[in-house]
Amino acid sequence: MTDQSASSTLVEPAAEPAEILKIAEQRLLVDRERITIDEALQIQALPDDQLAHLADLAHRVRLDYCGESVGMASIISGKTGGCPEDCNFCSQSSTFGSDVAPTGFIPPEQLLAAAEATAATNATEFCIVYAVRGPDERLMDHVLECTKLVYDNVPGLDVACSLGLLTRDQAYALADAGVHRYNHNLEAPQSFFDRVCTTHTWEDRRKTCELVVETGMQLCSGGIIGLGETREQRVEFAFQLADLDPCEVPMNFLNPRPGTPMADNELVSPTEAIRTIALFRLAMPGVTLRYAGGREVTLGDLQAMGLKSGINAMITGNYLTTLGQTVDTDLAMLEDLKMPVTAASRVL
Numbered sequence: 638m639t640d641q642s643a644s645s646t647l648v649e650p651a652a653e654p655a656e657i658l659k660i661a662e663q664r665l666l667v668d669r670e671r672i673t674i675d676e677a678l679q680i681q682a683l684p685d686d687q688l689a690h691l692a693d694l695a696h697r698v699r700l701d702y703c704g705e706s707v708g709m710a711s712i713i714s715g716k717t718g719g720c721p722e723d724c725n726f727c728s729q730s731s732t733f734g735s736d737v738a739p740t741g742f743i744p745p746e747q748l749l750a751a752a753e754a755t756a757a758t759n760a761t762e763f764c765i766v767y768a769v770r771g772p773d774e775r776l777m778d779h780v781l782e783c784t785k786l787v788y789d790n791v792p793g794l795d796v797a798c799s800l801g802l803l804t805r806d807q808a809y810a811l812a813d814a815g816v817h818r819y820n821h822n823l824e825a826p827q828s829f830f831d832r833v834c835t836t837h838t839w840e841d842r843r844k845t846c847e848l849v850v851e852t853g854m855q856l857c858s859g860g861i862i863g864l865g866e867t868r869e870q871r872v873e874f875a876f877q878l879a880d881l882d883p884c885e886v887p888m889n890f891l892n893p894r895p896g897t898p899m900a901d902n903e904l905v906s907p908t909e910a911i912r913t914i915a916l917f918r919l920a921m922p923g924v925t926l927r928y929a930g931g932r933e934v935t936l937g938d939l940q941a942m943g944l945k946s947g948i949n950a951m952i953t954g955n956y957l958t959t960l961g962q963t964v965d966t967d968l969a970m971l972e973d974l975k976m977p978v979t980a981a982s983r984v985l
Contacts, residue, residue: 652679654687658694665698665922671879677872677920681912688908692946695915699947702923706979707971708950710762710797710927711755711964720768724824724834726861728894729768742767742779745786752787756794761979763787764797764820770837771802777810784814797857802837803845812852818884819849820857826874829866846881855884859929862913863891863905871913875920885950886924888914890931904931907939911946918947925950941970 652660657679664670672680683691720729752763765783767776784796798811799820811819823842824830830839849856858881860874878886890910893902905913910932918926928943928951936943944951953967971978 654683654690657683658687658690661919662694662697665919666701671922672919674872674876677875677916678869680919681868681872681916685908688912691915692911692942695918695947696945698922699918699926699949703925703949705976706949707944707976708761708925708927709953709967709978710764710950711751711953720770722770722834722836725898726833726864726891726894728897742776743783745779745783748783749786749790752791752794756791761793762795762797762818763791764799764818766799766820767801769801771804772800772807776800777807781810781814784811784816788815801845802841803848805848805851808845808848808852808854812854816854818855818857820887821845821849822858822860822887822889823874823878823881824860825864826866826870827877828873829864829870833864843881846883850882856881857885857887857927858883859885859887859889859927861889861891861931862910863902863931863935864899865902871916872920875917878917879921879924883921884925885927886917886921887927887929887952888917888932888948889929890935892931892934904935907936910935911939911942914943914946914948927951941974944970944974944976 657676661672661676661680664672664676680691720727748765755763765780767780769776772780780798780800784798787794787796795817796815797818797820798816800807800811801821803811803819803821808819821842823839823846825833825839827839846856846858858878860878862871866874890905891899891902893900893904914926926948928940928948930952932940932943932951951967953964968978
């Protein structure tokens with residue numbers, strides 16, 4: 638499979654590129670309103686020679702709504718592999734012949750050591766991720782124990798979790814334990830989801846996101862760019878995420894994993910990645926837009942440009958089953974850009 642964005646049928650701009658961007662600037666920075674889907678489609682169809690202007694507008698929107706700081710976070714796998722779901726991008730699925738061996742739950746003392754190491758980097762959040770469809774009673778007990786352990790021993794570090802699909806009782810139990818943020822990605826636009834997964838639905842994922850908001854936990858929900866979706870579907874996806882009113886949107890770019898059905902997908906081009914980052918910022922001006930998996934292989938030396946195109950947070954260090962850029966390299970990049978490291982804020 639290939640990145641379909643270049644060959645998809647695009648909406649032709651209804652005005653000159655400068656006018657399209659001027660309308661978006663007026664709406665976002667003067668009127669303080671959201672752009673419409675039609676306006677977003679016109680922005681998405683801008684020619685490549687307008688990319689720098691689009692990125693500049695997205696950066697100014699990010700500064701105006703969110704400030705100049707960049708939030709840093711790291712993640713740890715509380716359980717790797719052996720997941721019964723068949724998400725076609727994921728090497729942790731037991732359905733495919735990937736080389737990710739399943740593990741048991743991470744020992745609490747090992748998790749605590751990872752949380753302490755995370756705090757030492759000045760990261761503000763520690764996210765525990767489990768490769769499961771959803772938590773059973775044993776996993777819930779383990780997560781609640783680990784959450785208390787971190788809060789008792791690592792002051793100033795917020796705990797976030799990603800445990801898959803939740804029931805209402807589970808969602809409230811996590812909120813009562815102090816989990817401040819829950820990650821549950823929509824992963825893909827609704828119109829494309831049946832090509833991503835068959836063991837659960839897009840509506841199942843949305844329901845869990847709605848439960849998170851109901852409990853008062855912050856919602857972190859994003860997805861993966863480059864699964865085979867079109868540019869128009871990326872616009873659809875951005876607005877579906879915006880409708881959830883998430884606090885944070887992680888932007889992953891597909892890093893094709895051997896043994897999965899999407900192993901032969903081509904990487905999204907760096908210019909398409911920048912275009913999509915800017916689009917997501919304009920569609921969700923006040924959200925924490927976080928660099929996540931795949932940025933290193935997709936953007937390479939243009940990662941800094943992404944931080945000047947709407948990104949205002951990042952996962953640093955390694956990901957769940959792939960290597961990421963080192964913490965020191967990320968901090969050096971931010972220092973070169975004169976961007977302070979702190980908790981990213983949301984201005985409504």
